[in-house]
Amino acid sequence: MPRLENSPSEERLIGRFPDASGHFGRYGGRFVAETLIAPLDELRESWERYRADPEFLAELDGELRHFVGRPSPLYLAARWSDRLGGARIYLKREDLNHTGAHKVNNTVGQALLAKRMGKTRIIAETGAGQHGVATATVAARLGLECVVYMGAEDVRRQAPNVFRMKLLGAQVVPVESGSRTLKDALNEAMRDWVTHVDDTYYIIGTVAGPHPYPTMVRDFNAVVGREAREQVLAQAGRLPDALVACVGGGSNAIGLFHAFLDDPGVALVGVEAGGDGVETGRHAAPLTAGSPGVLHGNRTYLMQDADGQIIETHSVSAGLDYPGVGPEHSWLKDIGRATYVTVNDDAALAAFHDLTRTEGIIPALESSHALAHAAEIAPGMARDDILVVNLSGRGDKDIQTVAAIEGITL
């Protein structure tokens, strides 16, 4: 991989996008029913006010430090790097956050915002249950009522997370419509919001949805990249050659990428879920194999048929099982600033085992997609090249899935 100097870019990207109405180039925007326009305006105005409010930012910083456990370490996976025989691989340890993933960076931020806005009821959608757990956690922490929508199929597949949410005092509503997975949970959460707009705050779990969600969720997760940039400079003395992160909706990837957007020598690589293989049609890779369209309030790449109907996705990792992707990723793909690749189920599972046995870290199946891509490219890089991989979540939640695939009864 070529090493470029960290030269200043002609046009800075940070701070320039989205535009005032939430567009990243042709993507993003605000495609919702009229009833939601006023609450979205209220949310945008509140976010613009508090994102510049020193008192709010100090409260957020305190929560991230003492409740979440930030900063998360940047860890040199020396044994794994040696075994692969190429680039030095650093892992950004978001798995060590409270609740075990990057998701909590966003839910802490939005819940604090909800409280400032005077909202008393929190709703969320969840797929695998990680965002639901992170939301139920902060709702418990702040004493807010919490309702989580979850596809009935996912409720069945992710029983431990359903129980966690209930322990935390949340009501979990199984969604029986459509394909009974994440996208349907998001539809149902939107329906709840439109019905209870006065007292309810909707915490979207990824960098999708109508403006200002993609920007706000990015901003709450951008702490990941800010820390990683400082840490890699301190530990390795220079910027990395590439960042690698998995992309479902894309929040952990944007979180890692954002602080590096204006470092043209740092390649940004997003890894989508290839499922059984993109060529089989059973995958969750809209950036690789989809086309632009409008879903869930924004224009972005989607998995859809020729008639514009959203099609079902497949991935071993429930957290990547989403037919859309955050609009900023669509834009980064089109302008060529980031590249997007796929990793299939079997390669992700192999990386899951490999990291667990080599480094003593059990990664989430989502993060295992990023690890698998790093394992694929690292051997072709020089020994002093640097890769930073976002280890976005821990894999304890996935051990039943892995056991079932391997025919093991726990």
Added chain:
Amino acid sequence: MSRLAGRFAAVRAEGRAAFVTFITAGDPDAACSLAAMRALVASGADVIELGVPFSDPMADGPVIQRASERALAAGASMAGVLDQVRRFRAEDDATPIVLMGYLNPIEQYGPARFAADAAAAGVDGLITVDLPPEEASELADAARANGIDLVYLLAPTTAPDRIADICRQAGGFVYYVSLKGVTGSASIDVEAVAAKVREIRGLTSLPVGVGFGIGDAESAGRVAAVADAVVVGTALVRHFEANAETPARIPEAIAALAADMRRAIDAAARRP
């Protein structure tokens, strides 16, 4: 004068509110859906709203979402919806048809091609639920060029200056969503609706229709007293679900309900 404007003018001359009925195209299949359109007209519907099936109808309640699922399972497509309109239009050149749906199927069909084909098939108006006016320029231009009225929704949360702004860009009529919620939600508060309709009438000369939450003839009559049009959807679509196993009975079932509602609308004492 467009079919929509003509129909609203005629209804106003009769001193009553218009009766706008919604069903989903292709539910449970194209032939039955077409028969249902005929039955609605025979029972007094003034305007037919035809839902374009979508896999992710975020603004609809469960009844209309399941109608979309039934239609898609039976092979519904945008081309099929337009064909249903064309076949209806071949035998009824008077009843205005408004397509109601979500943006993505139109985007994939292509906005310009969609507007041209829809106009050729006999479509008069278009409601795109998830397309606010500030994002609508491409489709609005295409619709205008083909003589299709863009009908916009107004909500209880819409601020007065925004109502005025939306009405300036709207055609045919404006559609006031009577409650915060999805289609088919709990029944509406007619006094609150009356006040809002008065406010909207002060900002536009377009007819003001009211929908969401009108579930029976009694509430249709009460809304007819205060609005220019009464929009009913979920209450009709429930009969498609109830007769899913016996689709031949659907036209008769919806005709009975539609006729009851039309009688209540005609009997309403107008409070302009």
